[in-house]
Structures are given as C-alpha cells and as structure tokens.
Amino acid sequence: MAVPSRFVAPMRRASAVARLSSPLRHCRPGFQARWTGNTSATSEPHQQDAKGTVKGGAAPAKTVKFTSDSYPEIQRDSKFAKITQEHVDHFKGILGSESAVIDGVSQDATDDIEPFNSDWMRKFRGHAKLVLKPSTTEEVSKILKYCNDNMLAVVPQGGNTGLVGGSVPVFDEIVINLSKMNQIRSFDEVSGILVADAGVILEVADNFLAEKGSIFPLDLGAKGSCQIGGNVATNAGGLRLLRYGSLHGNVLGIEAVLPDGTIVDDLSKLRKNNTGYDLKHLFIGGEGTIGIITGISIICPQRSPAVNVAYFGLESFEQAQKAFTEAKSHLSEILSAFEMMDGRTQKIIQKVAGTKLPLEGDYPFYCLIETSGSNADHDSEKLQNFLEHVMETEIVQDGVLAQDQTQIQELWACREGITECLGHWGGVYKYDLSIPISRMYDLVNDVRDRFTEAGLLGDDESFPVVDVVGYGHMGDSNLHLNVPVRRFDKKVEKMIEPYVYEWVANEKGSISAEHGLGVTKRPYVGYSKSETMIRLMKQIKDSFDPNGIMNPYKYL
Amino acid sequence: MSGLRILVPIKRVIDYTPQVKPRVNRAQTAVETANVKHSMNPFDELSIEEAVRLRERKATPVEEIVAISAGPAKAQDILRTAMAMGADRSIHVQVDEKDALEPLGVAKLLKKVVDEQKSNLVILGKQSIDDDAGQTGQMLAGLLNWPQATQASKVEVEGEKVTVTREVDGGVETLRTKLPMVITTDLRLNEPRYASLPNIMKAKKKPLEKKTLKDYGLDAAPRLKTVKVTDPPQRQGGVKVEDVDGMIGKLKELGAL
Incomplete structure (x- = not known):
C-alpha cells in the first residue's frame, strides 16, 4: 500500500468504480483531457467565428481566424521570397520520401496542411503552403541552408501544443516539422543521461525512462503530444519544476542546426563543462528563432516509487503561504509539487464538469501537495507529521490524502481540469505570470475589482466577464490569472491590458513565466526586459540569423 | 427491534488503476503482490458508504457499523480507511498472505463474527x-440461513422491512424482505465519499481489535488447488507504414483487401 500503517490514507476511490461504470461519470475533468491542462496563457479569448462571436467546443477548422487577421499590425515582410515549384522540387530532392513533403504549392493540399497551419486552441492560423518533415539532422541542415540562400522564411514545429502561437506560421513560412526525428539515441543507466532526437514525444521519452527506473525531469499537461525538442526550445516549465528545476539546469547538451546549415554539435553528456560561453542556453527558450534543435541530452533523475498527493482547503491566501512554508520545512526533499487553486476555480470545475469536489465545505483557497520519495514508510511518516501539524495549527481547514495512483489522478484533476472547464462559457483571457509569492493573489483581486467597478462582471448574459480566477504553481511563484468571458469584448481587453503587464512590471515579475513569447507576448517583452536586454537579444538574433528567416514575426 | 447492527467485511486487493499492472509470479501459482500498490476493494467501499448513509438517513437507527478484514497486517490500513469513512470500530483477523482464505473460508469466518x-x-x-x-x-447467507439480496443498486430500510433494488438484464428487480439479511453491493449503489483529514485522525483513535482464525475456532485449510496462473496472450504490436501506398500494400499482404 502506498501509505502504510503509521498514517492511513483513506479516501474515496470512486475512480475504480468510475472506470467500471464509465458511462455514468463521463464528464470528469480527468486525465482524458490532460493535455489541455495546466498550460495556459494568452491574451485573447477565442474560438471566434467569422462574426466575432465566441463559441464553446470545437469549431470546424474553417472558422479558425487567420493570425494575420487577428493581428492586422503584423505585415508580411517583403524580403522573404514566395515559394515556387522549383523550391518545392528541390526539397523533394533533399527529402526523397513522398510522405516527408506536404506540397500545397503545386496542388491543393489545404486539408493536409491545416493541422500544421493552426494550433490546438484554434486561435492561430497561418497561410503556409509547404510542410517539410526531415528525418535526420543532415536533412534539416540542407533544408535550412537552401532556405537561407533563397530567403525563404521557416517555422520550426514540434508537437504544436504551444499557447502563444509560436509554432504555427503567420504568413507563408515553410513549416519544418520534427515529428519524423523520433528516435531515442542512447540512455546511460548509471548517469541517467538520455540522448534523443528532438521529435521524441515527451510521454514516449518518459515511458521509456520509466522502464529504466528514471523520470523525465519535465511533466506537463500536453505530454502526450508535445515533443522534447519543442519543450527545450520553449523552456517549458510544468509540474515537476519545483522538484527538478528548469530545463536550463537539466539539459546538458544540444544538437542544433543554424539557418546557414551549420550543425552545432554540442550534444555534451557532461554535467560539468566550463569551457567558454554556454551557447546551448540560447537555444533553450529561444523558440526556434536562432536555429532548430534536432537533438538533446538531458540528465534524468531516479523515478520516485513512493508518491503521495494531498488536497487542502484553506481560509486565506496567507494561510496558503503558511502551508507552503510548513510543507517546505516538514517535507523538504520529498516535496515535488505545491499547487494553489482559488475556490472559484474549484466551483467552476464542480459546475461545469458536474463532479463532486473532494471536500465537503467551501473554502476560498485550495492547495495540492505532491511528495515523491524513495521510501513509502519514511514519506508517510513525514506526511503524517506535516498533516497533523497543519491541521492542529489550523493553517489548513480540511483536506484529503490520496493513497494510490487513481486517487492521485483524481486530485490532480482538480488542478489540471481547470483550464478545460474555464473555456465552458466561450473564451478565456489567460495570463501566465511570475509574481513574488506574497503578492501573487493580490493581482487576481485587483483585476476582479476593476471588472466589478466597471460593471463588466456578473452572473447573467448581459455581463461579458464570468469571473476572475487565479491558480498556479505556488511553489514556483507562477500565477495563472484567468478571466473566463462569455464573449470577446474590446472593453474587457482594455481593462486588463496593459493593466496586468504594468502591475506585474511594478512587482518586478515576469509577463510570461513558462509559456514563452510567440506571437501574443511579443509586444510586451518590454514590461519584463530592459531596453539593454532587448538590444542584446536582438544582436544575438542577428548574429545567428542575419537574414531573419527563423520563425519571423515572433519573439522579439 | 432496537436498531441496525451492520457488519461490513472488506478486502485489501491490488490497486485498481491502469498504472498498476499485475504480474504473474515465476512459479505461475499466483499474481505477484510484493511491492505492488494495494487498496480497498472498490465494491467494499460502496458497502461502507451505504452503511454510513443508512445511519445518516436516520430512517432506522444504526447502532453500530463494524468493519472486518481478514488478511496480512497491512489490511489494517484499509480498516482505518473504513473507520475514517464512518465505521465505528473494526476487527482485523490476521491471515498470512500465503494462507489466503477461499470464499467458503471467509463465509464461515463471517458467520462466526x-x-x-x-x-x-x-x-x-x-x-x-x-x-x-x-x-x-x-x-454467508446460506450458512446463516438469512435472506439475501445480491448486486444491490438501492437499499431502503424501514423498521425491519428492507427493500432492495437490483439492476438485472432488461430492467430492475425490487426485492422486499425482513432483517436480518445479507446484501451485496453493485457499482450504481452510491458514490463513496472522500475521508477528510479530521476523520482520518479520529479514525486513528477508533478501536481496532486484532484476532486470529483460532480465536474463532476455524480451520481454513484450502479446498481448492490453483493449477496454473498465466498472463493473457500478449497483444501483437502494430506496424508503421510510410504512406498510403504502403498501407494498401500491407493490407493486401494480410489479405484484408
């Protein structure tokens, strides 16, 4: 048993039952929808149709608005060449295989190209006419060299699960999709270092590592679709960051191709290597603007056999902070996640998904704590002490503790199901922010007050704003501020932007904690980076990509 | 009649979750249980929940809810769970994993209890x-010579009268009988509650009585012999094809076209 005798962790185990009787409980915010979970942030509500009304659910593909229409200020750069048949033939020559080129130039391939042209949120849509799927680093090199020589703009694309429109074209950029580069190259069981192609799907890598008793040091909602190369290129954060740190720490080496075709082989398998500028860090979080990552080496920790998850109700955000402090001191090295959800998010899950919440009473704040360790007895003893302490000192009002994987998933669904449920009314304004922990929730209150004062927030159809909610990775001071709305409304947008960015800048926070810049955050970099920093970044971009063909109209 | 005295037998089983894949042991005599996650049999959670709900409904007073489990020391974990969900006390009958009871053995034990x-x-x-x-x-119903209602999807107790609804092929069947009786639970009976932390703590102080089969004067020598335990046949892996032509070729090769 996961939690042995000293501290018994009883809990509802409806999932076992639920799985047996699934038709009865089909609407749980569960793992089925996990890939939509936890990652969120962008500044516009979407799923709009041509009339500008917002619809819930999946709209037919044709209704996804072109990014170039949503962002009329972005103009196609005339320095880039238009793709011709000659270009296409050349690429076919490089790649050989029929299936590696989706050619929309010489024929109509709109339907085939559509999945590469638009994103999963149905918010961004480009005009690309050509998709290339190289299988080797050399092919990537040949493609990029040719593009660079012929001034053809490109968009590197992994699993296309991003939230800021970074992985889809804006105009007619060529999509270079890495999905065919999906081989695990090596794994050293002693050091735990994995070397793999960029196109390996995160979950595939993690499952491979699970068999070896290791774990990929990154976990996020989109794990079943996203690719590790894309994760590194966007410096994805996710659920395990509190425990294992960011990819800047875990990625040991990178193989990348520069726009001129140069293959940068820095696939180091060394933990220590102080020999000059550590250039791989430029590619981590570079969002494909200076080169395409084709392979990575990454240090993977031991997988923890003993995992526990607890879920608490708390009276205030101050208590949540206290709980976090106590969790760190009592659980120290086994604490692997500390997530915060406000009561509004939990009510929305209850309302939208129709699920019973783990706790009977209503609380303004909820926390989810995960521990991962090597010894179940040791962990549960620590947990027991922690739980007794926070209950006795009344930091925590009520709570439950999962005792097996099924329950762990159910409790995680209370956190990961939020994103999906928020979209119920139509659109969501999403912000992914780093804010000093003590001020984290103040922003949510401030934004809610603004909408209330302006008379935009209310319970019936006449109000555009449904609610203002906050949740996030408390352990990382990362707040997801979400504003579910009934319809897209300029008045709403004006109330939040640039207010939120200014608020965050005043607190010296970041306007994009883990989702990156892409198309949506590009105009706002200045709120988090100084002019000097932006100038230096531009210099770097220019020296790696003088022609500017790499993922244009984004990032900087 | 004064009130209900409910006995809820529960069992510790390998956790029901896709993450836990049971493995057959080398000797092919049983499923490997060492270092595998365990928890309460989900049907037994329904039993506990129903007992607690009967008390909460107050239609007929519930004097006591007693949970019992026969199994290794770890079975006490699920007894604590049961008490956190609302059982008043529990009985643990120590039975080593290698001497696990057969249904008849369990029924005999339960009769004594x-x-x-x-x-x-x-x-x-x-x-x-x-x-x-x-x-x-x-x-158990046979040994006690009590009426029984199996696979209950709804239970109503009014005084001595018990009405049980069961879902059967093509409809529902309603049974009415009198206490004492045996009820077995089915999935749609209820949705078990989460046990809260305060209740988990209270459960630690509830009495847990430790017994052995000897205390009940039982000899539970097995009557059945397990000949062999094997895995289900392994699923054949799929084949990836490069393109549509490749797929058509493959389908033809397999005689599917």
Missing part, C-alpha cells in the same frame, strides 16, 4: 476485484 457481534445486516461487495469469485455473500 456475525454471531459474536450480533449483527443483523451484513453489507458486502458483490465480488473482490482480485479473485472475482463473487461467492462470499451468497455462501
């Missing part, structure tokens, strides 16, 4: 998800 505890209602899962025998409830 029913006599000892003066229970007048036994609510138990219709089956355990590990052995899937689905016999214990019926055998």
